[in-house]
Amino acid sequence: MTIATATRFRQVCAEHGLTATHQRQILFEVLQGMTGHPSPEKVYAKVKRRIPSVSLATVYKNIHLFIASGIFREVSLHHGSLRVEVNSRPHHHLVCTVCRSISDIDEKDLGLLQKPKTLSSGFLVERYAVDVLGRCPSCQEKP
Amino acid sequence: MTIATATRFRQVCAEHGLTATHQRQILFEVLQGMTGHPSPEKVYAKVKRRIPSVSLATVYKNIHLFIASGIFREVSLHHGSLRVEVNSRPHHHLVCTVCRSISDIDEKDLGLLQKPKTLSSGFLVERYAVDVLGRCPSCQEKP
DNA sequence: TTACAGATGATAAGAATTATTGTTTAATAA
DNA sequence: TTATTAAACAATAATTCTTATCATCTGTAA
Numbered sequence: 397m398t399i400a401t402a403t404r405f406r407q408v409c410a411e412h413g414l415t416a417t418h419q420r421q422i423l424f425e426v427l428q429g430m431t432g433h434p435s436p437e438k439v440y441a442k443v444k445r446r447i448p449s450v451s452l453a454t455v456y457k458n459i460h461l462f463i464a465s466g467i468f469r470e471v472s473l474h475h476g477s478l479r480v481e482v483n484s485r486p487h488h489h490l491v492c493t494v495c496r497s498i499s500d501i502d503e504k505d506l507g508l509l510q511k512p513k514t515l516s517s518g519f520l521v522e523r524y525a526v527d528v529l530g531r532c533p534s535c536q537e538k539p
Numbered sequence: 540m541t542i543a544t545a546t547r548f549r550q551v552c553a554e555h556g557l558t559a560t561h562q563r564q565i566l567f568e569v570l571q572g573m574t575g576h577p578s579p580e581k582v583y584a585k586v587k588r589r590i591p592s593v594s595l596a597t598v599y600k601n602i603h604l605f606i607a608s609g610i611f612r613e614v615s616l617h618h619g620s621l622r623v624e625v626n627s628r629p630h631h632h633l634v635c636t637v638c639r640s641i642s643d644i645d646e647k648d649l650g651l652l653q654k655p656k657t658l659s660s661g662f663l664v665e666r667y668a669v670d671v672l673g674r675c676p677s678c679q680e681k682p
Numbered sequence: 683t684t685a686c687a688g689a690t691g692a693t694a695a696g697a698a699t700t701a702t703t704g705t706t707t708a709a710t711a712a
Numbered sequence: 713t714t715a716t717t718a719a720a721c722a723a724t725a726a727t728t729c730t731t732a733t734c735a736t737c738t739g740t741a742a
Contacts, residue, residue, distance in 0.1 A: 427623060427625055428625065430623075430625050431625065431626070432625070432641075433622040433623065433624065433625075433641050434622065434623055434625065435620050435621065435622055435623075436620070436621055436623075439623065459621070459623060463623075468623055468624060468625065469623075469624040470621060470622065470623060470624060471617060471622035471623070471624050471632070471641065472615060472617030472622070472668075474614060474615030474617045474618055475617055475618055475619055475620060475621055475622065476618055477578055477579070477618060478578065478579055478602070478613060478618050479576040479577065479578055479613065479614040479615070479618065480570060480573075480576065480577055480578075480579075480582065480602060480606075480611055480612075480613060480614070481576065481611060481612040481613060481614050482570055482571065482573050482574065482575070482576075482577065482611065483574075489614070490658070490660065490662045492662075493665060498575075498576050498614065499660075499662075501658070501660070505658075505659075506658075508651075508667075515633070515644070515648075515671065516648075517633065517642075517644070517676075518676040518679075519633045519635075519642075519671065519673055519674070519675055519676065520673045520674040520679055521671055521672075521673040522636060522672050522673040522674070523672050523673075524651075524669060524670070524671055524672065525615075525669070525670040525672055526667060526668070526669050526670075527667070527668040527669075527670075528658065528662065528664055528667055529664075529665050529666050529667065529668055530662055530663045530664040530665040530666075531662070531663040531665070532662060533660075533661040533662065536661075536663055
C-alpha cells in the first residue's frame with residue numbers, strides 16, 4: 397500500500413467516526429482491489445493472505461460497518477431468505493433502506509421505463525425488475 | 540376449495556407436467572390467498588393449518604417447483620448470501636435467470652430512466668436499482 | 683504513557699435451506 | 713377396480729451462512 401492510500405483510509409475513517417485499525421485498512425484495500433460482487437468468504441480469503449490471523453467474524457463485522465457507513469454498498473437489499481411473489485400483476489418494488497420492508501408499486505404507476513429489448517452485451521432481456529430504494533413512511537421519522 | 544379451483548389446479552399441473560398431489564393443491568391455494576412477500580416458514584404455517592402432517596421440506600420443495608415451472612416467482616434472484624458492491628460507478632445489473640450470475644451495466648448504457656423523485660405513496664426516493672433479467676450469453680445455448 | 687472504549691480472534695449458537703432415507707401415494711394399464 | 717411403479721412425502725440429519733459471546737488486545741485522547 398502507498399502512503400496516499402493509507403492517508404485516504406484514515407480520512408475515510410475520520411469522516412465516518414471509525415477507528416482506523418489495521419484489519420479495517422487491509423479490508424478496505426482488498427475491497428477496492430476486487431471486481432464483481434464478492435461474497436464475505438471471498439473477501440476473507442484475500443484479507444487472510446495479508447493478515448493470516450484475521451477472523452471471518454471480523455471481516456463480516458467490518459463489511460457491515462462499511463456498508464452502514466456508506467463506504468461500500470451491498471449488491472441487493474433482498475439478500476437473505478427466499479420470498480415468494482404472490483402478486484401476479486406487473487409491478488415493481490419500493491424497498492426501504494432502513495427497515496428493508498418491501499411494498500409493491502404497479503408498473504403503470506412507476507411510469508419510467510422505455511424498455512430496450514436488446515443490449516449490446518449479448519444478454520437476452522426477458523424483463524426488468526426495478527427497486528425504488530428509499531425510506532418508507534414510518535422510517536422517515538427516525539433521523 | 541371450490542370444484543373450479545381444484546379443476547384449475549389440475550390444469551396448471553397438467554400444463555407443467557406436475558403430479559397433482561394434495562399437498563401441492565393446498566400449497567397452491569394458500570399462496571394464491573396470501574399477500575405481500577411471504578417466507579417459506581409463513582407459507583408452511585398456513586399450509587400446516589390445513590394439513591397438520593405436512594413437512595417444511597415439502598413446502599420448500601414445492602415452492603421451488605412452482606417457481607421453476609413459472610407458476611409463481613421469487614421476489615428477488617439476489618436472495619442468498621451477502622455480496623459486496625465494489626463498483627462505485629452508477630450502474631445497474633444484468634441478472635441471468637438461469638445461472639443467477641450478475642454483471643454490471645453502466646447507468647448511461649441502460650438509458651431508460653426518467654426518475655420521478657416523488658411517489659404518491661409517501662415513500663422518500665433515494666435512488667433506483669434496476670435488474671435486467673434474462674439469459675446471459677452462456678445460458679442462451681441450453682434450451 | 684496510560685486508561686479505557688472499542689476492536690479482535692476463537693468459537694459456539696442460530697437461522698435458513700438442502701440432503702437422505704424409509705414410507706406412502708398418484709397415475710396408469712390390465 | 714386393483715396392481716404396479718415412479719414420484720412424492722415426512723422426518724430429520726447435515727450443511728451453509730451469519731451472528732453472538734467473551735476473553736484478550738489495540739487505537740486514541742488526555
